[in-house]
Amino acid sequence: METQNQKDLFLKLIQENRGIIFRICNSYCQTKNDREDLAQEIIYQLWKSSHSFNNTNKFSTWMYRIALNVAISSYRKTKRSAPVIYLTEDDTAFNKSEETGHDKEEQFELLQKFINELPELDRALMLLHLDAKPAAEIAEILGITETNISTKISRIKEKLKQKFSAIK
Amino acid sequence: METSIENLLQDYRKRTEETSLMHAMQLNIGLLTVLQKQRANSKLRSLAAIKIIAVILGIIWVLFLAVLVYGAGFKYPYFSISASAIIIFTVIAIVVYIKHFILISQINYSESITATQKKLSELKLSTINVARVLFLQMPFYTTWFWSSTWIHYDELNFWLITFPITLAFTVLAIWLYKNISPANSHKKWFRILFNSPEWTLVIKANEFIKVIDDFENEDA
Numbered sequence: 001m002e003t004q005n006q007k008d009l010f011l012k013l014i015q016e017n018r019g020i021i022f023r024i025c026n027s028y029c030q031t032k033n034d035r036e037d038l039a040q041e042i043i044y045q046l047w048k049s050s051h052s053f054n055n056t057n058k059f060s061t062w063m064y065r066i067a068l069n070v071a072i073s074s075y076r077k078t079k080r081s082a083p084v085i086y087l088t089e090d091d092t093a094f095n096k097s098e099e100t101g102h103d104k105e106e107q108f109e110l111l112q113k114f115i116n117e118l119p120e121l122d123r124a125l126m127l128l129h130l131d132a133k134p135a136a137e138i139a140e141i142l143g144i145t146e147t148n149i150s151t152k153i154s155r156i157k158e159k160l161k162q163k164f165s166a167i168k
Numbered sequence: 169m170e171t172s173i174e175n176l177l178q179d180y181r182k183r184t185e186e187t188s189l190m191h192a193m194q195l196n197i198g199l200l201t202v203l204q205k206q207r208a209n210s211k212l213r214s215l216a217a218i219k220i221i222a223v224i225l226g227i228i229w230v231l232f233l234a235v236l237v238y239g240a241g242f243k244y245p246y247f248s249i250s251a252s253a254i255i256i257f258t259v260i261a262i263v264v265y266i267k268h269f270i271l272i273s274q275i276n277y278s279e280s281i282t283a284t285q286k287k288l289s290e291l292k293l294s295t296i297n298v299a300r301v302l303f304l305q306m307p308f309y310t311t312w313f314w315s316s317t318w319i320h321y322d323e324l325n326f327w328l329i330t331f332p333i334t335l336a337f338t339v340l341a342i343w344l345y346k347n348i349s350p351a352n353s354h355k356k357w358f359r360i361l362f363n364s365p366e367w368t369l370v371i372k373a374n375e376f377i378k379v380i381d382d383f384e385n386e387d388a
Contacts, residue, residue, distance in 0.1 A: 065277065124281060142281045
């Protein structure tokens with residue numbers, strides 16, 4: 001990030017991918033203040049780590065790595081008992097077509113609660129999955145194998161299904 | 169009415185994105201400069217500031233002892249040897265502490281999540297070595313006031329009370345040095361000894377390493 005043009009380009013890339021920061025902040029923070037604080041910390045770290053961005057990598061992969069690492073580290077420092085998860089993408093993990101008696105908002109809150117109970121690494125995995133990232137990219141971001149990704153996603157989905165079944 | 173989770177999530181996505189703080193954020197160099205200053209200030213206000221104060225106090229303590237040792241010279245050999253030993257252990261602890269602090273702040277966040285988090289946790293955990301070293305100076309706090317005259321004048325009390333106390337502290341210091349390790353972090357004595365927010369984070373780092381190992385394991 002030597003020249004002004006490179007700096008501008010870098011900022012443009014962050015701006016274009018700002019949804020990643022937004023989703024991660026919503027997943028790991030409970031309050032608006034915490035979300036804003038984490039967003040600033042992520043942007044600061046992205047800027048600080050700009051030299052480590054290699055053009056051969058996908059920008060969103062690099063950005064996800066930094067943002068998730070900052071979020072998890074920050075979350076572990078100030079761990080709260082029940083952070084709220086706001087999901088932002090559709091998931092085809094399960095269809096709840098049966099009549100349950102819950103309205104939309106209640107179902108959503110339950111889903112938030114269940115994912116909220118996942119350990120932070122599983123939560124990162126679900127975040128990437130909900131963002132429709134391919135297994136290869138998730139594996140690259142998290143540092144585990146693609147087979148492991150598929151196995152874990154299936155297990156997490158199964159857990160969520162069971163939790164929904166249990167409250168019927 | 170049948171409602172799918174997908175529809176719920178899509179609706180919520182629209183709602184949350186409408187109120188997104190990020191949408192209002194337009195990044196520019198000026199904002200980043202302000203951000204850098206803010207981050208630096210907030211870090212100074214945080215726990216990092218306490219650590220910096222601890223290091224400064226440690227350095228002041230070492231300098232104070234060094235002046236006393238210089239003044240005492242060979243006139244008070246027990247004091248000089250004890251204080252010198254305390255200086256050595258404190259300096260080692262300060263150097264290790266600063267080194268870990270710098271390594272943690274320089275961690276590369278652009279590596280994979282498991283690799284970075286494991287490195288970070290291992291570094292945090294290694295600060296336990298500071299405590300191990302500091303415990304080794306314990307016996308020297310029971311010997312600095314010794315003097316040949318005093319020992320000869322009150323030999324009985326020295327061998328019956330003073331010396332056994334020093335011996336007990338020596339055994340305890342060596343035992344702690346050998347046993348303070350992440351492997352014992354689940355034990356009651358360890359949790360009592362390291363019952364402060366900073367050490368709790370260090371102990372949790374050990375637990376997180378196990379979580380990462382499980383996460384990396386395909387069968388977990």
